Amino acid sequence: TLSTRAAASYNSTSNKLWTILSDLWDPQSNTGGYVTLGVADNALLQDELAHRINQCSDVPRRLLTYNNGPSGSLRCKAAISKFLNRHLAPFTSIEIADVVVTNGVSAATEHCSWALCDPGDGILLGRPYYRSFLKDLGTRPEVRVVPVSFGTKDPLDVSSVAEYERALLSSLQDGVKIKAIMLCNPHNPLGRCYPRDFIIQLMELCQKYGVHLISDEIYASSVWRQGPSDSEAIQPFTSVLSIDPTDIIDPALLHVLWGTSKDFGANGLRCGVIISRNHDLIECVSNLSIFSYASGLTDHAVSELLEDDAFTDAYISSNRKALLDAYEFVATTLDAMGVPYATTSNAALFVWCDLLTPFLHSKSAEGHTVRDINEMWLQSSALAQRLDDARVHVGVPDQFGSEQPGWFRLTISRPREQLQEGLLRIERVLKGW
Incomplete structure (x- = not known):
């Protein structure tokens, strides 16, 4: 039997992320896996970093x-x-x-x-x-x-x-x-x-x-x-x-x-x-x-x-350029999809974007009207579930304490092929495809 405190903390410490990371999308070997745009992980220069770490001097006995x-x-x-x-x-x-x-x-x-x-x-x-x-x-x-x-x-x-x-x-x-x-x-x-x-x-x-x-x-x-x-x-x-x-x-x-x-x-x-x-x-x-x-x-x-x-200066400079390039790609794609997003982002690995508005536009075309804020939160949760069903992992509004329904966190620091697949899956959900 678990301790009282362990039992009480079970829900807050369990994390579906670890399941997702064991079933990641791969264009050749796992096309049905999760595309994760929800993890704060910067993959843009990991090959360069691994190469530098592999050049470290021999491990001393101490x-x-x-x-x-x-x-x-x-x-x-x-x-x-x-x-x-x-x-x-x-x-x-x-x-x-x-x-x-x-x-x-x-x-x-x-x-x-x-x-x-x-x-x-x-x-x-x-x-x-x-x-x-x-x-x-x-x-x-x-x-x-x-x-x-x-x-x-x-x-x-x-x-x-x-x-x-x-x-x-x-x-x-x-x-x-x-x-x-x-x-x-x-x-x-x-x-x-x-x-x-x-x-x-x-x-x-x-x-x-x-x-x-x-x-x-x-x-x-x-x-x-x-x-x-x-x-x-x-x-x-x-x-x-x-x-x-x-x-x-x-x-x-x-x-x-x-x-x-x-x-x-x-x-x-x-x-x-x-x-x-x-x-x-x-x-x-x-x-x-x-x-x-x-x-x-x-x-x-x-x-x-x-x-x-010399390495860290060059790495940070290259990382900043790679992040800006990734941001511009994601922002351009969101613009084409009609997704509002925070345009003043300039740091870290994220875009904070409103996926609910285009989702509701699609539903309104089907005759569904959202009447109040409680209904918007219900629709925000429904959208999060549909994204999960589409096997695209994103940061969900209520998990981040958002005060407005429908604002999701997208991680931009992913390989371009992964960004493209993830954004395509999001677009399909928003349009009801």
Whole structure:
């Protein structure tokens, strides 16, 4: 018999994704498999990365030992610090003592939640959100994830900071003490960067209430477009560490997460990082990092990779160009299909698009009329089921906390042949073919 907590968490921890990944479409060997445009996986330059990792020097004997301990080798921490000092442009340089290495950013997220909150405390999370934050922050730490709604406001607009304060005060009235705010910058699933002024005001809010700010910056080097769009300015990436905290926030309240999974298209390498000047947090997590120990082979590969400035600079540049090319292909295809989408995306691996509107247009031609928002949500769920029946995997609105029905997350960082097949299957569903 499972424990009470294991039984209670069963639904939140089960994941159909693992079944999907065991039945993937292949144009020759598995034409009936799933086409996945729903996984945050960057496949565009994986051959180049694998080639570089295969050139790593021979594995030294010490990697078969505990080396410098479970929080990462000194070499790996130094390589990470050097790389992030170049790419996050921190106001104060990142030192080895500020870094804990984990076996992925999910583990890093959970560590922060466990260390900063008591069971029953809350963490604010703006909508829409990366769906796995609910599990990473809440399940084992027993923390309440409190979604922040914005209504008609842009979630990344400076005016939306007020909604975080409103949610914080409302939670206190409900008996939930908010201990942290979770940010994903660049944003997953919106594929945009938070404005600098937004970040500063959120930092000031955290200082006002003594709340921690956890910034997941795993897509920091995956910004592939700058300048204005057709309608408004596109924001550049700003790390929370790049802002002088003087008279804004106690640096001990700031914590940044990063990893190799997205910027380097290496989900399977399993390397995440916590960067914090709160050395009580660093020491606590270091003591617990036996549960998130990155392997010696991962430590070695990441060290060699991040020490190679020439390779990482060229790789990031090529990755940005490949992502922009993929975005333009997907955007052009969506335009031809009559699918509305967020035109200000410029970072990460996604397009946030409204598949429900063309789906309902097709149904209205058949005489079906949607009368209210509840019916729209029902139709959004029906559309998600039809897409699944068509064996195309996408990010579903309610799983990402969308405030509007019908907005799905599409991953653009897939091989072109896979994008073409996935978008074709989506078009067939929308048109009822």
